[in-house]
Each structure stands twice: as C-alpha cells, then as structure tokens.
Amino acid sequence: MGYIPEHALANLRKYAYKGVDKSLLSKYVLGPYWTWLVTLWPKWVAPNTITLSGLMMVLINFATLIYYDPDYLSERGGATDPPRWIYFTWAAGLFIYQSFDAIDGKQARRTGMAGPLGEMFDHGCDAINTTLEVILAGRALNLGRSWWTVASLAASLGCFYLTTWEEYHTGQLYLGTFSGPVEGIVMIIGIYVTTGFLGPTFWDTPTLTFLHLDNVEIITKYIPNKGLNEAAMAAGAVVLAYNIVTSYFNVYKAKVEAKEGPFRPLLHLLPFPITVALQVAWLSSPSFSRSFIVNSPLFMPFLCAWGLQFAHQVGRMILAHVTKEPFPWFDAMWIWSLIGAIDANLLRLIGRQPLIQHSPENVKIFIHLSLALSLISYTTFCAQVINEITNYLGIACFTVRKKDESGAWRRAASVDKIITNKKA
Known part of the structure; x- marks a missing residue:
C-alpha cells in the first residue's frame, strides 16, 4: 500500500510553494548572506543533497555528545562535562544546518527542481x-536529564506542529518576526557559544542575581530567583503561547x-496534545520511581523515539498538504505508545x-x-514517499x-527548455 492514493497523485503537479517571512533578521542580515551562499553551489548539486548535508552536521554534533559525554548514557547522567570546544562545534554545525536549510529552496529554483518532494524532504x-x-541545548544549558x-x-x-498545521490550513x-528556523536557531547558537566560553554551570546562575536585581524587594517579592536556564524555559513557554x-x-x-468554518481547524490540533499526554504519562509512571526513565540512560533513547x-x-x-488530502488524524505508533503508557501505569x-x-x-x-520501531516506521515512510513522488513526477531525489x-x-x-520550446 502506498502513502499517496492514486487519485491524489495528480495534485503533486499542482503544488506550488508559498511562504511569508516577516523576520527582520532574515531580511536584513541573514537573507543577503543566503543569497550569496547559494551562488557558491554548482547547479548540478540537487537541493535535497544540500538539505541532507545540513542534517549531517547536526547528526555529527549529536555523535560528539555521545562520544565526549558518555556519562549522559550512563547511570551518572552527565556528571562529567564534555570539553568546552565541543560547544563551539555545535554552534558551527547548527549554523551550517541553518544556512543549508535556507538555501535549498533557492537552489531548487536555480536548478528547476522546485516541487513537493523538496517540501517533504525539508x-x-x-x-x-x-x-x-x-x-x-538541554545539555548546554546544564539541564541534562530532567523534566525541564x-x-x-x-x-x-x-x-x-503549529507551523505545519498552519501551512496545511492556509496553504x-x-x-513571523520571531520564528524557530531563524531567531530560534540563532538563540541556540548563542547558547552554545556562551557555554563554550563559560561552561554549562553558568546557566545555573540565578537570573535576578545575574541582572543585579536580587536586592530589589518589589521584584524579588513577585519573581522567584531561578537559574538562567529555567528562565529560558519560561521564555520558551511565552514564545509557544x-x-x-x-x-x-x-x-x-x-x-x-x-x-469556510474558522473553528473546525482547531480540532486538528488535538493529535499533538494526545501524543504529548501519552509520552508524559509513560515517563511519569509510578513503577520503580516517578522519574525512573528521566533519571536513567533510557532518557535519550526515549526522547529520540518520541522525536x-x-x-x-x-x-x-x-504530505496531505502537498497532495490536497484530508488531514491525517491518526498515527499507528500511537498504539505502541498507548501500550507503553498504560502498562507502565498499571499500578496507578x-x-x-x-x-x-x-x-x-x-x-x-x-x-x-520503541526506538527501533519508530526508526523503522519513519524511514519506511520516507523511502516510500520519495519513491512514489519521484516515480510519478519523473524526477530524481539527490541528482538534478x-x-x-x-x-x-x-x-x-534542459528539460525545462525542451518543454518551453515545444509549448512555444
């Protein structure tokens, strides 16, 4: 069985990317840099190759965490800090990822490869x-294995999820003025650089003390003097809202x-809190201890499976967006997570x-x-969708x-020229 119904394949040819970027940082600082950067790439390099190369930088960063901080996957839970220079490589790797992620669309238009496959891959x-x-970032902020x-x-x-939901319903x-792919990534890069200079324990510094406001009674009366890392989490909640x-x-x-009805799309938000509830219920099970998984080497595999x-x-x-198909309400992996959550909470x-x-x-x-099944499920999805799209549109995924x-x-x-000449 394919992921794209036969009747929906024709909609792939109707797809056209539409985007709005209101970021001032993107417009005045990073935008000109991205416009220059894409010119360095030969036109024989496929846009998906650029996208995948950027992801490889992040995977290398993740591999260095595992290699230089093996305690993170042990019972000690990151008791020994990795070398400071590691954080600078994380900053560099993430910056490269952001740069490549920003120019893959530009490369697609340069090479005549813009289309739904690039949208899916990106x-x-x-x-x-x-x-x-x-x-x-949790490791850099000295949060490590924690509920934070x-x-x-x-x-x-x-x-x-919100961004994807919004794109599905608006096309x-x-x-916005503050978005994850632009300002969010720049902030994380700043966190990595700061940790490289000052170490992860710097983020435990009480926020009011750092701002020299811990002696101002009217402020300390209403605002708790929590660490900078916890303040960053509170700021993240504001951004989400x-x-x-x-x-x-x-x-x-x-x-x-x-x-059309403006309230029905709200129902399509429900799948996300359902999945979060399942994962949190599993993590907070009373078996052994309430934070058994969180405080164990299983924490990273659990988060990776969730991701x-x-x-x-x-x-x-x-995929439903580019093929104009109904919203996908259900995911089969929910069943596995539901089994895990219920089984872990039988005592309760x-x-x-x-x-x-x-x-x-x-x-x-x-x-x-769970991690293995999640990986198999996702890679199978990716491989099958790539195969269906490339076969129908007559394109390659990683070559122009x-x-x-x-x-x-x-x-x-060359194909674009041939088709244009025939139409003329």
Missing part, C-alpha cells in the same frame, strides 16, 4: 533536527476569506505491577524496541535530473 529534516537540538528537557521538547515540537508557510495565537489568527483569516514518531506525524501532515490504574515493564531490564528492552517526454533522463534545466 520538513522531514527540520523535524529530526528539532528533537536533536533540544537534547543538545521534557518540557522543552514538548514546547519545541508544539511550535513545529503557505508563515515565518505567542505562536499559538498568531498561527490561529492566520488560519482564522484564511478560512474566513475562503468562506521520530513526531517526525512521522508531521510528515504525513505535509488497577493496583498491579506492569505486565511488560515489570523490571528495569524489561523497561530497557521495551524502550529500545528529470525525465523528458520521451522518458530519457536529462538535466532539469
């Missing part, structure tokens, strides 16, 4: 990057202009021990199996080639 890489950066990291992941994935991608309001405003406006399931969920949303629900996760060793096996009307493979730009 969003897929962004979804993976979101989870990995939360883990890396869980909250950060939920908020970050929530912002990504275009909105990047702002994104919810602005995203719905854009959807409401689009639906009113289209003379892969999320990437599959938003991937299907983008019916007063008996879990049937599957009844020992630390069984919990370890089950979570690693198209099939002309005779079925022969040619450079994309």
Whole structure:
C-alpha cells in the first residue's frame, strides 16, 4: 500500500510553494548572506543533497555528545562535562544546518527542481533536527536529564506542529518576526557559544542575581530567583503561547476569506496534545520511581523515539498538504505508545505491577524496541514517499535530473527548455 492514493497523485503537479517571512533578521542580515551562499553551489548539486548535508552536521554534533559525554548514557547522567570546544562545534554545525536549510529552496529554483518532494524532504529534516537540538541545548544549558528537557521538547515540537498545521490550513508557510528556523536557531547558537566560553554551570546562575536585581524587594517579592536556564524555559513557554495565537489568527483569516468554518481547524490540533499526554504519562509512571526513565540512560533513547514518531506525524501532515488530502488524524505508533503508557501505569490504574515493564531490564528492552520501531516506521515512510513522488513526477531525489517526454533522463534545466520550446 502506498502513502499517496492514486487519485491524489495528480495534485503533486499542482503544488506550488508559498511562504511569508516577516523576520527582520532574515531580511536584513541573514537573507543577503543566503543569497550569496547559494551562488557558491554548482547547479548540478540537487537541493535535497544540500538539505541532507545540513542534517549531517547536526547528526555529527549529536555523535560528539555521545562520544565526549558518555556519562549522559550512563547511570551518572552527565556528571562529567564534555570539553568546552565541543560547544563551539555545535554552534558551527547548527549554523551550517541553518544556512543549508535556507538555501535549498533557492537552489531548487536555480536548478528547476522546485516541487513537493523538496517540501517533504525539508520538513522531514527540520523535524529530526528539532528533537536533536533540544537534547543538545538541554545539555548546554546544564539541564541534562530532567523534566525541564521534557518540557522543552514538548514546547519545541508544539511550535513545529503549529507551523505545519498552519501551512496545511492556509496553504503557505508563515515565518513571523520571531520564528524557530531563524531567531530560534540563532538563540541556540548563542547558547552554545556562551557555554563554550563559560561552561554549562553558568546557566545555573540565578537570573535576578545575574541582572543585579536580587536586592530589589518589589521584584524579588513577585519573581522567584531561578537559574538562567529555567528562565529560558519560561521564555520558551511565552514564545509557544505567542505562536499559538498568531498561527490561529492566520488560519482564522484564511478560512474566513475562503468562506469556510474558522473553528473546525482547531480540532486538528488535538493529535499533538494526545501524543504529548501519552509520552508524559509513560515517563511519569509510578513503577520503580516517578522519574525512573528521566533519571536513567533510557532518557535519550526515549526522547529520540518520541522525536521520530513526531517526525512521522508531521510528515504525513505535509504530505496531505502537498497532495490536497484530508488531514491525517491518526498515527499507528500511537498504539505502541498507548501500550507503553498504560502498562507502565498499571499500578496507578488497577493496583498491579506492569505486565511488560515489570523490571528495569524489561523497561530497557521495551524502550529500545520503541526506538527501533519508530526508526523503522519513519524511514519506511520516507523511502516510500520519495519513491512514489519521484516515480510519478519523473524526477530524481539527490541528482538534478528529470525525465523528458520521451522518458530519457536529462538535466532539469534542459528539460525545462525542451518543454518551453515545444509549448512555444
């Protein structure tokens, strides 16, 4: 069975990217740099190759965390800080990722390869990057394995889900004055650089003390003197609330202009809190201890499995967008997460021990199996969708080639010229 129904394939040819970028940083600072950067790439390099190269930088960053901070995956939980220079490489890798992510669309237009496949590929890489950066940024902020990291992941994935939901209902991608792909990434790069200079423990500094406001009674009376890292989490919650309001405003406006019901799209937000509730219920199970998984080496595999399931969920949303198909309400991996959450909470629900996760060793096996199944599910989705789109449109994924009307493979730009000449 394919992911794209036969009747929806024709909609792939109707797809056209639409986007709005209101970021001042993008317009006046990064935009000119991106415009210059794309000219350095030969036109024989496919845009998806650039996108994948950017994701590889993030994967290398993630690999250095595992290699230079093995305690993060041990019972000690990051008791030993990795070398300071690692954080500078994380900043460089993320900056490269952002740069490549920004120019892949420009390269697509230069090479005549713009289309729904690039949209799918770009969003897929962004979804993976979101989870990995939360883990890396959590380590840089000295949050490590904690509920703060869980909250950060939920908020970050929530912002990504909102953007995808908004694009599905409005038909275009909105990047506001403060967006994750621009300002959000720049802020994380700043965190990495600061940690490189001052170390992760710097972020434990009480915020009011850092601002020299800890002696101002009217402020200390109402504002707790929490660490800079916790203040950053509070700021993230404000950003999420702002994104919810602005995203719905854009959807409401689009639906009113289209003379459609502006409130029904709100129902399509429900799948995300459902998935978050399942994961949090699993993490907060009373078996062994309330934070057993959070405080164990299983924390990273659990978050990675969650991130892969999320990437599959938003991937299907983008696919529905480019094929003009109904909104995907359900994801099969929910069943697995539901089993994990219910089993772990049997003590709380019916007063008996879990049937599957009844020992630390069984919990370890089950979570690693969750990671494996999530990876298989997502990679299968990616491979199959790429295969269906490339076969129908007659294009390649990682090379600048198209099939002309005779079925022969040619450079994309050459095909565009052939078709233009025939129409003329």
